[in-house]
């Protein structure tokens with residue numbers, strides 16, 4: 001076999017390819033060249049990447065507007081090479097509502113963490129879905145406030161140690177984790193609600209399909225699509241990225257089971 | 267087995283090792299060297315890559331490009347009259 005296949009290319013510190021090989025996967029052009037500021041192994045970057053792959057594949061880069069939250073993904077607009085608007089903490093879905101109503105022909109999505117969407121922004125979240133706003137809401141559930149130093153979130157698991165629950169989350173004091181996606185299913189405005197992940201290649205493929213569906217439904221003006229991604233926070237959880245994958249599988253997924261929660265009736 | 271290879275953008279790799287555990291061929295490992303940001307970056311260490319793209323799908327930095335050997339052209343079908 002040709003050694004060139006895996007030898008180091010000094011200029012690129014990468015690997016060289018055989019000339020006749022065809023490229024089957026590359027970074028989407030809808031991402032800017034700015035390197036992500038996220039911590040190593042953070043799920044936010046994977047979700048950005050998958051979302052932008054879908055935007056590129058269905059060719060809606062010029063027709064989509066995103067709304068960024070307050071949280072670690074506050075700079076989402078540095079990376080996603082599309083029109084974007086920053087919202088105040090928790091208000092992304094309200095801002096997305098306004099944008100969609102003024103520009104109904106555009107695809108509109110909001111992107112929020114759990115502290116943003118399920119704590120300070122709970123009211124906006126519930127009412128946006130209740131109104132059945134024709135937008136996609138992307139919800140990154142990493143069970144913690146990442147940006148501000150790993151404080152307990154409404155989604156933090158019972159017993160989970162955070163900087164504001166140093167002895168573990170005490171449900172007798174602060175209640176149980178809130179399953180916001182399950183709650184939203186009860187509202188007639190919710191058209192498609194699903195819970196996905198990015199912890200392995202298959203999960204990434206499934207998330208991509210979910211984004212595809214959501215944009216198709218938005219095109220058909222069906223109502224609110226809500227995609228939760230159960231993600232990690234290596235820094236907040238004080239684990240290596242590889243350890244967070246194990247924690248996701250052993251602790252997070254039993255509490256937040258993956259799969260579709262509400263699918264359109266035919 | 268299909269032959270493939272990948273190109274890793276070592277400048278943006280953060281050495282998270284998620285691609286290493288996603289690779290079914292165990293073809294990836296951390297380099298002993300560091301990039302400009304101070305991370306040990308990932309390298310392809312063997313020629314068993316099949317171009318399955320698993321590593322690229324999970325890479326948070328979107329830093330992996332995947333190449334695959336083209337499928338052999340199908341034989342032209344001969345019509346029997």
Ligand SMILES: Cc1ncc(C[n+]2csc(CCOP(=O)(O)OP(=O)(O)O)c2C)c(N)n1
Nearest residue numbers: 070071072089113114115116144145146147
């Ligand atoms: C009105 C207001 N209150 C509080 C804050 C502080 N703050 C910034 S980000 C954040 C929580 C972010 O957590 P999350 O939404 O889970 O996102 P993550 O960082 O985990 O991605 C808080 C409380 C703020 N910026 N504005």
Ligand code: SF4
Nearest residue numbers: 039042072146233234
């Ligand atoms: S603090 Fe957590 S959520 Fe924020 S970038 Fe780091 S790992 Fe990601």
Ligand code: SF4
Nearest residue numbers: 289315316318319321
């Ligand atoms: S393309 Fe597949 S086989 Fe090749 S390095 Fe990546 S994960 Fe491993």
Ligand code: SF4
Nearest residue numbers: 279280282283285325
């Ligand atoms: S997944 Fe990407 S960033 Fe992480 S070690 Fe592999 S190449 Fe580097």
